[in-house]
Amino acid sequence: MTEPVIAARDVVKRFPGVLALDRVSLSLAPGEVHALVGENGAGKSTLIKILTGVYQADAGEIAYAGQPVTFARPLDAQTAGISTIYQEVNLIPLMSVARNLFLGREPRTRIGLIDTGRMNREAAEALARFNIDADVTRPLRTIGLGAQQMVALSRAVATDAKVLIMDEPTSSLEPREVETLFRVVRELSARGIAILYVSHRLDELYQLCSNVTVLRDGRVVHTGRIADLDRLTLISHMLGRDLAQVRREGVTGFTGHGDAAATEPVLVADGLTKRHVLHGISFDVKPGEVVGLGGLLGAGRSETAKAVVGALPVDSGAVTIAGKRLRRNSPKKAIRAGVAMLPEDRKAEGIIPGLSVRENIVLAALPRLTTAGVVSRARQDRIVETFMKRLRIKASSPEQRVSELSGGNQQKVLLARWLCLHPKLLLLDEPTRGIDVGAKAEVQALVDELAGEGLAVVLISSDLEELVEGADRVVVLRAGAVVGELAGDDVSEHAIMATLAAHEGEPDE
Amino acid sequence: MSELAARPGWDRRQLARYVQNYGVYAAVVVLLAYNALFTRNFVDMGNMRTQLVQVAPVIIVALGMALVIGTEGVDLSVGSVMALAAAVIPLYLGFGLWPAIIMSLLIGLAAGLVNGTLVAVVGLQPIVATLALLVAGRGIALVIAGGQLKQVHNADLIALGTNDVAGLPVVVWIAAVLALLTGLLVRRTTYGRQLVAIGGNRAAAGLAGLPVRRVLIVTYVLCGVLAGLAGVLATARLRASDPSAIGNLMELSAITAVVVGGTPLSGGKVRVLGTVAGALVMQLVRATLIKHDLPDSTAQMVQAVIILVAVYVARERRTR
Structure with a gap:
């Protein structure tokens, strides 16, 4: 094997209260296309930032072309030959394509002015090499996103890069543009x-990459040739489930909310479609039922929730709440119809x-506590007292600033904000992320209790265990489309992962 | 570990918070006390009266400005709106005092509607949206007025600028009542609470179903109407409608009063009483220096320092 061009060895990075990277090693040989995968918070971006000089490692070393190096600033990494392309194109939309390509290294005439003629000519040549046909004198934003991505790419390699880091380059591209990018x-x-x-x-990973490194909770859980790894195993590495022991036993307090099947659904989502994001998402939720939305990061789970509350305008599709269709949906209308969403x-x-x-709790309920424009303090206090007690919100007083509370208590404040509106449907997007174990259990128990009282709940969680225990039914999403639905005894971690893996083979829409 | 870091700085934090909350009131008291002791003829009825009459229009405009700044916005057009309001007075004064006042306020309302629509519906940055009217408003006012100062002889209007009620000038009463009403508006009404929430976190407020656009438009409208009223009062005091002078640089005085009063430019908080005190501080500082025979340029420099200090004190401490 050839000597790696860049290698990270036992890199450790700490942030206050978090160990973001725990002895992570990664090496790239010249010409290798190496996949880096992991869910939210796995440490991917931290690792990239260390490789590109945005952060410095607390321990461990980075070797570049065999020599140990420290990149104090992003510029150091760039000069050394490490280029990065971000998800969102990092260029200047109002400048011409050519100016963007040559930003910071424009060809000069003898008296030091920018040699526009030469710059445009060379820019056109550079793009032609990638089969991009664009007028380089036009502002960057007038060309398609795919072409912009190409400009970023050619800019990156034009600076004599040895290493190219691409962070989700395809997330906003058309299928045809993706092909060009791959080429x-x-x-x-x-x-x-x-x-x-x-x-x-x-x-994409299977098409393009030769090797893969999987990060989870700041640690490398797997590294090796991607061809040796089947999809199910890869997913189980990412989500942290041991295939042998995914079958969980133990009673869940969540199942069997009676005759849910007989009643009218509270929510019917029908064919929610938004270009590049959602492709005809349909599902329903009945009173007292907890429906989980499963899927990997970027599958469209949060977007689905946002589409239901009208915070994400859809191109087509309908949302029906308790038999009434929401037209020209907006958060205001959805809330009035009885929908509440806890954002991610x-x-x-x-x-x-x-x-x-106090003010955070009553925020959405203000109009209901108002007579002739004046908010009743007594009515506020009553609501706040009830919910602080019921949700066991720990604050020195209702007048304490909400930003001084712990994450778990902030989450409960938000729950209270919605519950005091007496919603029919509650959408929970990662309700327990980033809160401590005790609060997590409390929130989970509360969801259970609320469903028991007849509330319809949509639960989004990257924590498979939470999803399996919490949901009566799980709708599995991938790339913005429903790829499977599991109900009753079929709801298991293994089944969710198998559904995700089984459908990975199908072509993108 | 945060506890370790927090311990030694605790007292300073407490002090900083105290200064943040009450510093501006202390400044008013200190300035008054200083002048009572060291400036001749300062704390007497005549002078206090002058000071209050001079500061009243600033307070009225600053109240509207405080609301706008509370939404994380700014309204640069208030001075020009005053000029516009002043310009229409002579046109309608023939119908009596009230029609003239109502037209002036309507002009302010229209200006606020334009600003609010540009900000809330079109989505322009407040500073740009209101800059347009800052430039255009005074021009329009001059066109309306035919480019010249017009004396007003309406006795009712002049009375508004000079008469007393219960020992205090009418303008001072108006400013005081408006300050009280604005305070109630912010603290006790749905609109006020929604305004503060929108300024604090617009995305969250929208997701919580708050009528973000409506609240923003109403806020700019209130600011415009208050500026219109200030224009009427300025005309009454001058006994003339002078669109080229009325309200000049008022936007800066108003923003200064709001900032010195402890309302952060980042929105999410409106300090009404602080704004009143902020206007008083700036007025008193200037008067003090002038009484001590220091040139106006010195006063301006001192005011600049006060603004910097106020911004430094009011800056949000990171809690995370």
């Missing part, structure tokens, strides 16, 4: 450039950090 990647690999390829689309990103989309616990 270019193969060409680059043939030229001896080592490529680290991050993606959640397993199909608690900080960005949930809490209002500057306000108190």
Whole structure:
């Protein structure tokens, strides 16, 4: 085997309270296309950031072309020959294609001005090599996303890169553009450039990559040739389930909410479609039923939830709540119809950090506590007291700032915000992520209790155990489409992973 | 580990928070006390009256500005809206005082509607959206006024600018009542709470079903109407409608009052009483320096320092 062009050895990175990377090793030979996979929080981005000089490792070493190196800044890594292409194109949309290609290294005339003629000519040549036919004098944003991605690529390799890191490059591309991208990647690999390829689309990995490294919770759980690894095993590595022991026993308090089958569904989602994101998602949820949405990262689970509450405008498809179809959906209308959603990103989309616990709880209910525009403090206090007690929210007082609370308590505050509206349908997107074990159990028990009272619940969780224990039925998504539905005794971790793997072979839509 | 880090800085944190919350009121008291002791004829009825009359329009405009800033926005057009309101007064004064005032307020409302729509519906940055009206508004006002100052002789309007009620000038009463109403609006009404929530986290507020657009538009409208009212009062005091001078640089005075009063530019918090105190501090500082025969340029530099100090004190401490 040839000497690796870049190698990380026993790299450790700590953040306050988290061990982000725990003795991670990874090496890339020239011309190798290496897949890096893992779920959210596995440490992929941290590793990339260390390789590109954004972060520095706390321990361990990075060797570049056989020499130990430290990249203090991203620029150091770039000068050394490590280029990165991010998910979202990192270029300047209003500048011309050629300017973007040559940004920071423009050809100059003798008196130091930019030699536009030469720059445009060379830019056109560079793109032609990748079979991209675009007018290089037009602003970057006027060309397609795929072509923009190509510009980023040619920019990356034009700087004499030895290593190319691609972070989910295909997430916003059309299938045809993906093909072009693959062709270019193969060409680059043939030229001896080592490529680290991050993606959640397993199909792509099997098509493109020779080796794979799986990260989970900051540790390398597997590394080796991708051809030796079948999809099911790969998925089980990513999700952290030992195939031999996935069959869980133990009674779940969640199953058997009576005659759910007989009643009218609270939610009917019918053919929710949004270009590049959702492809005809249909499912229903009955009162007292907990329906889980399963799938890998990027499968469209959160997007489905957002489409149901009207926070993600869809191209087509219908959402029906308790028999009434929501037209031109918006969060406001969905909430009025009885839908509540606990968003995945608690900080960005949930809490209002500057306000108190009380104000965060009553936020959505304000109009209902108002007479002639004035909010009744007594009615607020009553609600807040009830829910703080019922959800056991630990705060020094209702007037404490919500940002001072722990993650678990913030989550409970958000739950209270929705529960005081008495919703019919509750959408929970990763309700227990990032909260401590005790609070996690409390939230899970609460979901169970609420379903017992007849609330319809949609549960999104990357934690398979939580999904299997919590859900009566699991709808499995992949690449924005429903690929399977499991109910009753069929709901098991193994079955979910098998469904995910079985459908991986099918071509993308 | 956070406990270890927190311990030694605890007292300083507490102090910082105290300064953040009450510093501006302390500044008002200190300035008054200083002048009572060292400045002749400062704390007497005549001078206090002048100071209050001068600061009242700033307070009225700053109240609206505080609401807008609370939504993480800013309204640069308030000065021009004052000029617009002043410009229409002579046109309608023939019908009586009330029609003229109502037209002025309607002009303010229309300006606010334009600003609010540009921000909430079109999605422009507030600073850009309101910049348009800052530039255009005064131009339109000059066109309406035919480019010249017009004396007003309506006795009712002049009375509004000069008369007293219960020992205090009418304008001061108006500013005080409006401050009280704005305080209630922010603290006690659904609109006020929604405004603060939207300023604190717009994405979350939208997902919680709050009428984000409506609240933003109403906020800019309130700010516009208050600026219109300030324009009327300025005209009454000047006894003339002078669109080229009325409200000049008022946007900066108002923003300064709000910031010095402890409302963060990042939104999510509205300090109404603080805003009033902020306007008073700036007024008193300037008056103090002038009474001590320091040139206006010095006053401006001191004011600049106060703004920097206020922003430094008010900056959000990271809790994470």
